[in-house]
Amino acid sequence: MRVEDFDFKLPEELIAQTPLENRTESRLLVMDRITGEIQHKQFSSIVNELQAGDCLVLNDTKVLPARLYGTKEDTGAKVELLLLKDLGNSTWETLAKPAKRLKEGTVLTFGEGKLTATVVGSTEFGGRKVEFSYEGVFYELLEELGDMPLPPYITEQLDDKDRYQTVFAKVKGSAAAPTAGLHFTKELLEEIQKKGVHIAFITLHVGLGTFRPVQVETIENHKMHSEFYHMSAQTAKLLRTVREKGGRIISVGTTSTRTLETIVRDHGTFTESSGWTDIFLYPGYEFRAIDGLLTNFHLPKSTLLMLISAFSNREHILSAYEEAVRERYRFFSFGDAMLIVEGKKDNL
Known part of the structure; x- marks a missing residue:
C-alpha cells in the first residue's frame, strides 16, 4: 500500500x-x-x-525529562540530545543535534559540568550513542537538567x-x-x-x-x-x-x-x-x-x-x-x- x-x-x-x-x-x-x-x-x-x-x-x-541542552566541551557550540534507549553501563542511544558534528570521542557537557557525555558510536537511524559521566544519581540529574520531550508540532511551553x-x-x-x-x-x-x-x-x-x-x-x-x-x-x-x-x-x-x-x-x-x-x-x-x-x-x-x-x-x-x-x-x-x-x- x-x-x-x-x-x-x-x-x-x-x-x-x-x-x-x-x-x-x-x-x-x-x-x-x-x-x-x-x-x-x-x-x-x-x-x-x-x-x-x-x-x-x-x-x-x-x-523521562529526556531532552538535554548543552555544549561541546572543545568549542562551546550548542548541542541537543534526546535520550531514547538505555543501553546499560551509563550508555544511551540518542537523537542528537547537530548529529553530523558529533564525531566519536566528542565530549558534551550539561548543567555547567554536572553531567558530561562522550560520543561512543552511531546508531542505525543516524543517532548517536553516548556514555555519561556524573556524580550522584543519574535520574535525579535528569530531573534537574532535562526538559520534557514534547513532540515537534507542539510549539508552546508546558507549564x-x-x-x-x-x-x-x-x-x-x-x-x-x-x-x-x-x-x-x-x-x-x-x-x-x-x-x-x-x-x-x-x-x-x-x-x-x-x-x-x-x-x-x-x-x-x-x-x-x-x-x-x-x-x-x-x-x-x-x-x-x-x-x-x-x-x-x-x-x-x-x-x-x-x-x-x-x-x-x-x-x-x-x-x-x-x-x-x-x-x-x-x-x-x-x-x-x-x-x-x-x-x-x-x-x-x-x-x-x-x-x-x-x-x-x-x-x-x-x-x-x-x-x-x-x-x-x-x-x-x-x-x-x-x-x-x-x-x-x-x-x-
Missing part, C-alpha cells in the same frame, strides 16, 4: 498546543469498528461505552510537566507519553472499576518510532524501531480470564495495542514476558489480542494512522477523520480521543 493513501488535510489550528485544564473534558468520537458509524460524546462518558467484564489495558510507562504524564505513570523509560492515557483521572478510573470493568497495566517505553516519519513510498518497506515492553504474570492471568469469560479487551493507546499483539503473536496467548518489539501493524494484519482501541487523533501518513486503519479499515478511519475536522476536534498529543469498538465477544 502507498503511504499517500493515509494522507488527509488538517488545518493547523486544530493541532492542540496545550492540554485542557480538566483531563476528562476532552471530546470522544466513538466509531463502530465494523460499520464505521460515528457518535460524538465527551470523554467522561466513556464509562457508558464499557461493559462489566471488559478490561482496559493501560501503558504505565513514565516519560506543568505532569500534564505530559498519565496519572498512572510508574515505570521510567519513555521518550514520549502514551497520550491516549492522558485523558484519565484517578476518579474516572475508579468510576470505571465500580462498573465492573477490569484495569490492567503493561509497559512499553516509547522510543524513536514516535519521532521518525515514514520515508518510503510503500508502507511494506517501512521498518519500525524496536521498543522495550513488559507484561507481568498478574496482567497476563487477568487478560486470559477476561477472554475466557467473553469480556472485551480494550487497549488504551497504540503502544498498549502493539504490546498485546506482539505477545499473542509470539506466544499464542497472554503470558508474562519482556522483550523488544518492532511490530508494525497496517491494513491486512489480523488482530488477535484486542477487541477495542482508545486512541488520540494521529498525524497524516503516520504508522499510528496505519495501525488504527488496520483495526477498522482505511475508508472508515479517513471518513471519521474528515468528520472530526468538520466538527473541530483537537488533534494529536494534547487533543481529543477516539474509541473504536466492536460488540461483546463470544467466549473463545
Whole structure:
C-alpha cells in the first residue's frame, strides 16, 4: 500500500498546543469498528461505552525529562540530545543535534559540568550513542537538567510537566507519553472499576518510532524501531480470564495495542514476558489480542494512522477523520480521543 493513501488535510489550528485544564473534558468520537458509524460524546462518558467484564489495558510507562541542552566541551557550540534507549553501563542511544558534528570521542557537557557525555558510536537511524559521566544519581540529574520531550508540532511551553504524564505513570523509560492515557483521572478510573470493568497495566517505553516519519513510498518497506515492553504474570492471568469469560479487551493507546499483539503473536496467548518489539501493524494484519482501541487523533501518513486503519479499515478511519475536522476536534498529543469498538465477544 502507498503511504499517500493515509494522507488527509488538517488545518493547523486544530493541532492542540496545550492540554485542557480538566483531563476528562476532552471530546470522544466513538466509531463502530465494523460499520464505521460515528457518535460524538465527551470523554467522561466513556464509562457508558464499557461493559462489566471488559478490561482496559493501560501503558504505565513514565516519560523521562529526556531532552538535554548543552555544549561541546572543545568549542562551546550548542548541542541537543534526546535520550531514547538505555543501553546499560551509563550508555544511551540518542537523537542528537547537530548529529553530523558529533564525531566519536566528542565530549558534551550539561548543567555547567554536572553531567558530561562522550560520543561512543552511531546508531542505525543516524543517532548517536553516548556514555555519561556524573556524580550522584543519574535520574535525579535528569530531573534537574532535562526538559520534557514534547513532540515537534507542539510549539508552546508546558507549564506543568505532569500534564505530559498519565496519572498512572510508574515505570521510567519513555521518550514520549502514551497520550491516549492522558485523558484519565484517578476518579474516572475508579468510576470505571465500580462498573465492573477490569484495569490492567503493561509497559512499553516509547522510543524513536514516535519521532521518525515514514520515508518510503510503500508502507511494506517501512521498518519500525524496536521498543522495550513488559507484561507481568498478574496482567497476563487477568487478560486470559477476561477472554475466557467473553469480556472485551480494550487497549488504551497504540503502544498498549502493539504490546498485546506482539505477545499473542509470539506466544499464542497472554503470558508474562519482556522483550523488544518492532511490530508494525497496517491494513491486512489480523488482530488477535484486542477487541477495542482508545486512541488520540494521529498525524497524516503516520504508522499510528496505519495501525488504527488496520483495526477498522482505511475508508472508515479517513471518513471519521474528515468528520472530526468538520466538527473541530483537537488533534494529536494534547487533543481529543477516539474509541473504536466492536460488540461483546463470544467466549473463545
